[in-house]
Amino acid sequence: MRRRYLVGYDIANDRRLQRVGKTMKGWGYRIQYSVFLCDLNGIELVGMRQDLKSLMNEREDSVFIVDLGEVGRWDPRRVQVLGIDKGEEPDGPLVF
Numbered sequence: 543m544r545r546r547y548l549v550g551y552d553i554a555n556d557r558r559l560q561r562v563g564k565t566m567k568g569w570g571y572r573i574q575y576s577v578f579l580c581d582l583n584g585i586e587l588v589g590m591r592q593d594l595k596s597l598m599n600e601r602e603d604s605v606f607i608v609d610l611g612e613v614g615r616w617d618p619r620r621v622q623v624l625g626i627d628k629g630e631e632p633d634g635p636l637v638f
Contacts, residue, residue, distance in 0.1 A: 543583065550577040551594075554602040561597050562605075569593070581613050592604040 549570060553559040559576075566572070570580030582590060588605075594605050603618045610620065 543614065544581045544613045545587075546581045546613050547587070547606040548577065548581060548610055549580055549589075549590075550574075551598075551605040552576065553598060555599070558597055558599065558603065559596065562594065565593050565597060579610075 547570075548565065551562055551566075553562050553576075557608065563572075563576070565579075566578045569582070569586070570578035572578055591607070598605060
């Protein structure tokens with residue numbers, strides 16, 4: 543079963559920041575500079591977490607992962623955007 547996750551990060555070092563952003567493009571859909579929506583199964587979630595842990599410095603950086611529920615039950619009304627919406631919700635599940 544695929545679940546939708548909201549992933550955001552605060553990376554202190556510019557080089558690590560670029561690497562994390564590039565890595566996250568392989569896991570999800572960028573909705574803001576450091577925020578992604580990712581549709582993942584359990585194995586993919588473990589893989590993404592491993593990728594992020596290998597790139598970040600846990601004493602200086604932070605990553606949050608919020609489980610938004612099953613992909614098929616996603617309700618875009620759960621998220622409110624104030625100001626400019628940086629991206630449109632993709633049609634259907636996110637598959638990379």
